[in-house]
Amino acid sequence: MSENYRxxxxxxVEERVEEGHWVKxxxxxxxxxxxxxxxxxxxxxxxELFMMIRAGKREEVLTSDSMWMCTSCYxxxxxxxRKLPITHIMHGLANLAYRLGLSPKNxxxxxxxxxxxxxxxxxxxxxxxxxxxxxxxxxxxxQGIKNAMAMQSVGLGMVKAKRLNPMELFGxxxxxxxxxxxxxxxxxxxxxxxxxxxx
Amino acid sequence: xxxxxxxxxxxxxxxxxxxxxxxxxxxxxxxxxxxxxxxxHEFLCNADGIKMIRDDIAxxxxxxxxxxxxxxxAKTEAFGFTDVCVSRANLxxxxxxxxxxxEEARETTQEMAEDYIRMGCAExxxxxxxxxxxxxxxxxxxxxxxxxxxxxTAALEASKAGYKVVLVEKSxxxxxxxxxxxxxxxxxxxxxxxxxxxxxxxxxxxxxxxNIKVYLNxxxxxxxxAPGRFEIEISTESGSTTIEKVGAIVQATGFELYDxxxxxxxxxxKSANVVDQxxxxxxxxxxxxxxxxxxxxxxxxxxxxxxxxxxQRDDSGKHLPYCSGSCCLTxxxxxxxxxxxxxxxxxxxxxxxxRMPGNGEDFYRSGQEKGVIFTxxxxxxxxxxxxxxxxxxxxxxxxxxxxxxxxxxxxLATGQVPNSGVDIDTKLKAEIAAAAGDNSLMEAxxxxxxxxxxxxxxxxxxxxxQGPDVPQLKYGxxxxxxxxxxxxxRRTGIYSAGPVRRPxxxxxxxxxxxxxxxxxxxxxxxxxxxxxxxxxxxxxxxxKVRLEGCTQCKRCTVECPFGAIDEDEKRFPLFNQxxxxxxxxxxxxxxxxxxxxxxxxxxxxxxxxxxxxxxxxFSEKPRILILACENDAYPALDMAAMNRxxxxxxxxxxxxxxxxxVNTIWxxxxxxxxxxxxxxxxCKHGDDYQCHFVKGSELANIRMSKIxxxxxxxxxxxxxxxTFEVAITDIExxxxxxxxxxxxxxxxxxxxxxxx
Numbered sequence: 001m002s003e004n005y006r007x008x009x010x011x012x013v014e015e016r017v018e019e020g021h022w023v024k025x026x027x028x029x030x031x032x033x034x035x036x037x038x039x040x041x042x043x044x045x046x047x048e049l050f051m052m053i054r055a056g057k058r059e060e061v062l063t064s065d066s067m068w069m070c071t072s073c074y075x076x077x078x079x080x081x082r083k084l085p086i087t088h089i090m091h092g093l094a095n096l097a098y099r100l101g102l103s104p105k106n107x108x109x110x111x112x113x114x115x116x117x118x119x120x121x122x123x124x125x126x127x128x129x130x131x132x133x134x135x136x137x138x139x140x141x142x143q144g145i146k147n148a149m150a151m152q153s154v155g156l157g158m159v160k161a162k163r164l165n166p167m168e169l170f171g172x173x174x175x176x177x178x179x180x181x182x183x184x185x186x187x188x189x190x191x192x193x194x195x196x197x198x199x
Numbered sequence: 200x201x202x203x204x205x206x207x208x209x210x211x212x213x214x215x216x217x218x219x220x221x222x223x224x225x226x227x228x229x230x231x232x233x234x235x236x237x238x239x240h241e242f243l244c245n246a247d248g249i250k251m252i253r254d255d256i257a258x259x260x261x262x263x264x265x266x267x268x269x270x271x272x273a274k275t276e277a278f279g280f281t282d283v284c285v286s287r288a289n290l291x292x293x294x295x296x297x298x299x300x301x302e303e304a305r306e307t308t309q310e311m312a313e314d315y316i317r318m319g320c321a322e323x324x325x326x327x328x329x330x331x332x333x334x335x336x337x338x339x340x341x342x343x344x345x346x347x348x349x350x351x352t353a354a355l356e357a358s359k360a361g362y363k364v365v366l367v368e369k370s371x372x373x374x375x376x377x378x379x380x381x382x383x384x385x386x387x388x389x390x391x392x393x394x395x396x397x398x399x400x401x402x403x404x405x406x407x408x409x410n411i412k413v414y415l416n417x418x419x420x421x422x423x424x425a426p427g428r429f430e431i432e433i434s435t436e437s438g439s440t441t442i443e444k445v446g447a448i449v450q451a452t453g454f455e456l457y458d459x460x461x462x463x464x465x466x467x468x469k470s471a472n473v474v475d476q477x478x479x480x481x482x483x484x485x486x487x488x489x490x491x492x493x494x495x496x497x498x499x500x501x502x503x504x505x506x507x508x509x510x511q512r513d514d515s516g517k518h519l520p521y522c523s524g525s526c527c528l529t530x531x532x533x534x535x536x537x538x539x540x541x542x543x544x545x546x547x548x549x550x551x552x553x554r555m556p557g558n559g560e561d562f563y564r565s566g567q568e569k570g571v572i573f574t575x576x577x578x579x580x581x582x583x584x585x586x587x588x589x590x591x592x593x594x595x596x597x598x599x600x601x602x603x604x605x606x607x608x609x610x611l612a613t614g615q616v617p618n619s620g621v622d623i624d625t626k627l628k629a630e631i632a633a634a635a636g637d638n639s640l641m642e643a644x645x646x647x648x649x650x651x652x653x654x655x656x657x658x659x660x661x662x663x664x665q666g667p668d669v670p671q672l673k674y675g676x677x678x679x680x681x682x683x684x685x686x687x688x689r690r691t692g693i694y695s696a697g698p699v700r701r702p703x704x705x706x707x708x709x710x711x712x713x714x715x716x717x718x719x720x721x722x723x724x725x726x727x728x729x730x731x732x733x734x735x736x737x738x739x740x741x742x743k744v745r746l747e748g749c750t751q752c753k754r755c756t757v758e759c760p761f762g763a764i765d766e767d768e769k770r771f772p773l774f775n776q777x778x779x780x781x782x783x784x785x786x787x788x789x790x791x792x793x794x795x796x797x798x799x800x801x802x803x804x805x806x807x808x809x810x811x812x813x814x815x816x817f818s819e820k821p822r823i824l825i826l827a828c829e830n831d832a833y834p835a836l837d838m839a840a841m842n843r844x845x846x847x848x849x850x851x852x853x854x855x856x857x858x859x860x861v862n863t864i865w866x867x868x869x870x871x872x873x874x875x876x877x878x879x880x881x882c883k884h885g886d887d888y889q890c891h892f893v894k895g896s897e898l899a900n901i902r903m904s905k906i907x908x909x910x911x912x913x914x915x916x917x918x919x920x921x922t923f924e925v926a927i928t929d930i931e932x933x934x935x936x937x938x939x940x941x942x943x944x945x946x947x948x949x950x951x952x953x954x955x
Contacts (some may be wrong), residue, residue, distance in 0.1 A: 005572060005603050006502070006545045025567050027553075028575055028596055051596040054572050082564075 004056040013053050016196040018092030022084045026050040032076035032086050042066045046076060046086050049093065062102040067093045068109040099198060111138055123174030124181045129164060130172065205323060206261040207234035207316070208252060210243035210268035210290070218295040218305075219312045224267060227313045231810075232320025236261060243268050244277040256283055263326065265319040267312075270837045271854065284326040284798060288312075288319035289837075289852070296840035297934075298848055307820070307848035314811045314851055321810035325802040329740035332776050337427035337727030340365060341719050342445040344419055344658060345618075347375020348705055349451035349697030351401040352712035353719075357449075358410040360720055365443045366405065366413045367433055373405065373413070374398040375453055377705060381483035381536065384528040386706045390561035393532045396705075414441070422448070423662040425763075425777035426692025427726025432660075446723035447692045449715045450669065450677070452658045454615035454698040457510050457519055465509055465611055470583030471495040473609045475509075476529050483536050490540045493607050495586045500544060500607040503537055504590045505530040506578045507550040509611035521674055523614035525704035527553050530612050531566040538569045547572045547603065549592055557706055576601075581609050615702040617675045619695075620658035623666025661690070665762040669693055673886060676701050678893065684733055686715040689893055691732055691761050691778045692722045726777045734830065734891040735781045735856070740796040742785055746771050748793040755785035755794060760859070760894035782892035783860025787899065792864060799860075804853055805868055811851050813873040816949045821849050821875035823944060825937070826861055829854040830891045832880035832925040832933070839930040846934035847941035850878070857881070858922075859895025863902060863909075866920055870913060873953035876944045878937070879903065880925040889926060896924070916947050 013020040026047065033045030044052065044066040052061050070090040077087050094110070097103040103110050115134050120126050136151070137144030148155075158164035175181055192198075207228035209221050221239050228234045236259060240248045243266070255261045263284045268274070271287035278285060290312050298308040341357045343350045346368030354364040372378065374396075382393035405411050414433050420440065421432035431443045459467040459475040466473040471494040474482065482491050493500050507527060510518035527550065534546035548571060555563045567573065576592040579600075588609050591602040625647070629640035647654075657667040669688040672678040677688050677695040686694040696715035697708040722732045731738040755772050756764040763778035764785060772785075786794045792801045804826075814820040827833040833854040839846070855861055858881030869877050882890040884897035903922050910917055923936055 004601060005547045005574060007543070007570060007572065010570075010572070024570060024572075025564065027563075027567075028573075048596060051574065051594070054574060055594065055597060055599075055601070057597075 005054070006056055009056045009058045009061075010053055012058070013093070013096075016198075017089065017096050019085045019088045020092055022089060023050050023053050025082050025084060027082055029081060031079050031081065032084075035075040035079045037073060037075065038069050038071060042069050046090065049090075059102075061093065062097040062100060063104060064097075065104045065107050067091070067097070068103070068107050070094075096196075099196075111135075121182075121185060123172065124178060125172075125174055127168055127172040129166070129168045133169075202260065203263055203324070204236070204259065204261050205232070205234045205263040205265060205320065206236035206238070206252075206255055206259070207232060207265040207320060208243055208248075208267065209237070209239045209316070210241075210248070210266070211239060212242040212244070213269065213291050214295055215268070215290055216241065218300065218308065219290065220309055223309065224290075224312055224316050227316050228265065228267070228320055231317050232265065233324075234265065234320055244274045249277055252280070256280070263323045265316075265323045267316050267319060270833075270840075272834060272837055282328070284323055284328055286319045286323035286326065288315040290315060292837040292840035293852060296843060297836075297846055299845050304848065310812070310820075311848055311851075317810040317812065318807040318851070318853070321806040322803045325800065325806050327797045329738075329797040331739035332729030332741065335427065335727060335729030335777070337723050338429070338444045338446040339363060339723055340443070340445045341716065341723070342367065342419070342429065342431055342443065342448045343451060344448065345375065345451035345453055345697075345699075346370070346373040346413070346415075347451060347453045347697070347708075348377045348397065348401070349453065349708045349712040350375070350449070351398075351405060352709045353449045353451055353696055353716040354411050355401065355404055355408070356713045356716040357720060358408050360716070362410070362720060362723070364411045365431070365433075365445060366411055367417050367419055367431075368413065368415050369418055371416050373402040373415075376477075379477060379484070380480050381487075382532065383705055384525075384532045384559070385562060386709075388558075390558040391565040393535055412443075419658070420660055421662060422659045425726070425775040426722045426732065427777050429692065446726060447719035448659070448694070449712070449719050450658060450688070450693060450695045450699060451697045451712060451715070452618040452620070452699045454617050454702070457613040457616050459509070459611055459613050461518065462510050462611060462613070464580050465506060465578065466581030466583055466588055466609060467611060470581075470588055470609075472583070472586065472588055472607060473581055473611065475611045475613050476526065476533065479533050479536075479608075479610045483533070488540075491536065491608075493586060498586055498607070500537065502545045502603065502606050503534065503547070503608045503610065504588075504603055504606040505534060505546070505548040505610045505612065506581070506590070507548065507553075507612045509578075509613050511612070511614040512551070519614045519616070519674070521614070521702065522554060523702035524554060524556055525702060526612035526614060527555055528559050528562060528704055530610065531555075531559075531562055531571065533610060534566060534571040535569060538571060542570060545572065546570075547574060549574055549576045549578055549590070551575065551577055551595070556704065615698050617677070617699045617702075618658065619671055619675050619677050619699050620668035621655050621666060622671050622675065623668060624670050659693070661762075662765075663690070663762040664756050664765045665759075669695065670762075680888070680893070683889070683891075686711070686718045687733055689761050691763065691780060692719070692726065694718050694722075729776070731779065731781045733780070738781045740781060740798050741776050741779060742774060742781075742783070742794050742796055744772060744774065745793040748791050750791055752790060754788040754790065758788045758859075758894070758898055759785055760892055760898075780892060782857040782895055783855075784857065784892060784895050784898060787858075787860040787862050787895075787902070789862065792862060799856060801862055801864060804855065804865055807853055808851070808865060808869050808874075809872055811872075811874075813953060816951070816953050821941070821944050821949055822873070823847070823850045823876045823878060823937075823941060824869045824874045825850050825852040825878045825880060826855050826858070826865070827852055827880045828858050828882055828896070828925070829856055831882050831889065831927040832923075835925055835927050835929045835933045838927075839934050842930060844930060844934040846937040849875075849941055849944075850937055857890065857892045857895035858899035859890075859892055861899055861902075863906060866903075866906060867909070870910075870915060870919065870950070871952055873950055875919065875950045876940060877920045878940055879920070879922045880933070880936075881922065883924045883926065913952070915950065915952070918943060918947060919950070 030047045033047045067090040119131050136147035225237045267288040269291040270289045294312045340363040343354045343366045354366045377396045378398045383396045416436040420434040424430045429445045434440045537544040575595045578592040580591045582589045587605045629644040632640040669690045670678045694715040696712040725732050765773040767773040881896035890896040
């Protein structure tokens with residue numbers, strides 16, 4: 001309790017979260033919370049998250065699934081009278097939580113985000129077939145089969161329309177200079193780690 | 200008066216000629232109005248028409264002019280003859296524009312116009328020309344009471360405008376509260392950082408100004424006289440007294456901070472580390488830029504908590520119920536003192552609502568940028584533990600009962616309490632509340648009068664009959680209309696400025712002081728010309744009283760909203776012309792009707808209402824008298840007519856200076872002459888009054904609440920006299936009120952008092 005309503009966590013957020021320096025500028029009007037189309041599904045709307053950061057509730061903020069609910073509709077950003085880039089801050093907070101290993105396990109958005117990234121980082125291109133199959137099977141083999149059967153007609157239709165190539169399941173195509181791409185990502189990660197003070 | 204010659208002029212312009220039979224109107228003016236000279240003109244307000252009237256005044260020795268044309272509010276310049284008495288029959292707005300343009304309505308429209316001609320002729324005959332005050336004098340010197348930022352601003356502004364100033368300050372130096380500040384909240388762009396106070400510069404400017412005479416360690420021990428000729432006794436601490444003669448007064452007596460000792464639950468007095476905002480300014484001033492130390496042991500300050508609304512906006516009745524409008528800015532400024540010395544110091548502002556007037560929003564944003572933490576919460580208690588304090592509060596965003604354990608310094612934002620002196624209305628207000636069934640005010644008043652209780656010290660020590668200070672509105676702030684006339688107090692020639700008028704910050708106080716100084720200068724000049732100040736600015740008429748008929752009932756001296764009437768040695772009312780605002784409240788109050796103005800009297804109105812032709816009981820043509828306040832209701836009626844909002848043809852409207860000037864004899868006369876109803880239209884009264892004379896409409900309402908018995912004695916229904924609150928914007932509502940009332944009269948039937 002001794003750390004509450006102090007600058008510590010706010011400072012950490014400013015340092016390690018994309019656009020985190022905006023958090024202190026929130027004036028608690030609640031327009032973001034009222035504007036969010038998914039607002040009812042958030043345990044803590046952005047206004048509350050900002051207050052929690054200022055109140056020093058590090059654990060509660062970073063383990064929350066709230067910021068993972070953001071769908072990037074930008075309604076809040078458009079409406080914020082203080083012009084806070086709320087959407088970016090939500091993604092920044094989610095990212096920090098994930099990097100610290102505090103984000104809620106099995107949160108769907110988070111799962112999808114990491115699958116998407118891993119999929120992309122491998123070949124430099126998103127393999128849509130593997131990505132969607134990965135999502136179908138994320139809750140186990142049985143559920144995966146059920147999901148696949150439910151989407152059967154859509155899938156076959158896409159194959160017929162040549163929007164989906166079943167052969168992509170075996171490897172798939174990537175970009176030309178894959179090792180260069182990997183080196184670039186590695187370097188970017190190093191820079192980010194240094195900047196955001198990750199070991 | 201032997202030479203009175205009445206001329207009646209009837210205009211045919213603006214459609215009057217087409218809608219009305221002006222020849223018939225002329226014959227009414229001749230036969231019934233007894234006008235000696237009657238002329239019709241096709242366009243009376245043009246150069247030719249005005250020349251005609253002018254020539255008649257010059258060649259025909261016309262002394263009284265009745266103009267049957269538009270409303271008295273229109274063409275005031277063209278018809279503004281100052282050498283003759285003028286009355287206006289409102290044929291345009293009052294008749295043709297407020298009546299339907301149909302064949303069926305022609306008869307009633309003509310009757311209405313004829314009545315207004317009768318009324319105009321009757322009124323003008325009772326008028327004499329106001330002569331003003333030939334003995335009017337004025338002293339072109341302004342007294343400023345209070346040497347704080349407001350007072351110094353008023354003094355400097357008045358001096359710049361070419362007036363001499365006497366500045367009285369109770370302490371030994373100029374500067375007031377501002378002199379105690381380390382820095383002030385910013386008064387100019389970009390509103391980001393605290394600034395130095397203007398005290399040193401202003402004090403130097405005052406010292407260098409030959410127009411300004413300063414009395415330090417002094418107070419105004421006696422204030423007598425009236426605008427233009429106030430006599431001020433200034434007593435200094437050393438015991439010497441001086442008399443200064445001034446023309447007007449600006450009261451800038453400022454405020455005291457609410458006593459934090461009344462807030463033990465917030466730790467004040469229990470730990471040296473709990474201070475109020477003044478206490479923190481003293482610490483900052485002592486530190487002078489170096490880090491502020493913990494008062495209890497001189498230790499390093501790492502965490503500061505600011506508690507907003509400490510003893511303010513309190514609904515329990517124990518503390519101040521209002522917001523002081525400046526403490527949020529001050530807390531942001533004080534948090535910046537710490538952030539400037541060391542950005543790592545945690546500064547937390549706990550607020551329920553941040554209120555940042557003026558450009559304060561920019562300052563708030565700057566505070567956020569500097570890392571001041573703002574949290575919406577309600578502090579429940581502050582406990583001292585060693586050299587630190589525990590601040591417990593409810594976080595209103597997270598809905599959490601929490602505490603900050605190790606605050607090194609806690610600053611309480613207590614509010615402003617005005618230095619307005621003695622509340623001369625307390626007893627009166629308590630009596631009114633007690634009559635309405637609320638005894639709490641009376642109990643408080645009785646307790647405050649008990650022996651040993653601390654009595655407030657008078658600021659001005661006025662020798663006025665009604666009391667030594669200017670009247671207060673609420674919470675001790677001086678009575679002035681918040682929006683319409685912010686600096687006017689209820690004492691003519693005395694203007695209040697700064698936090699004594701309402702809570703405010705320095706930017707607002709300086710603006711206020713400038714405004715009050717300008718109003719005071721107007722009052723000085725008007726007094727010199729023997730003219731009224733706001734709102735009948737320029738009026739030369741003045742109440743005359745027939746003392747031989749006076750019964751010394753004291754109603755005029757008590758009811759005058761402006762304390763204009765004192766008592767002489769024989770206990771007769773003593774009118775002070777320069778203090779008078781010409782509202783006529785005294786005339787309305789006088790039970791023996793000995794008070795009148797030259798151009799506005801019991802007779803001018805009484806003869807008008809008696810001049811109206813009242814048809815008999817079986818005519819199905821009732822007559823309703825409307826007494827309309829000329830400030831709001833009458834213009835509303837005019838504007839309704841401009842919009843062609845039609846109303847009943849059975850009403851006859853007489854404008855009055857204020858409902859407060861309505862004498863009950865008019866009501867009696869109207870009812871006994873066979874009117875079927877009387878509508879009185881005045882301004883809103885109460886704490887959020889709109890009455891230009893502050894108390895007029897309220898007094899009228901009190902008087903009329905007692906008229907029910909009279910009506911019963913006359914065997915008349917109570918509805919026959921009704922009072923309405925009308926605002927100037929009620930241009931849709933007023934015709935509706937009239938029509939509803941006319942329908943009501945229709946329902947209760949014609950008055951039985953006709954034809955006597």
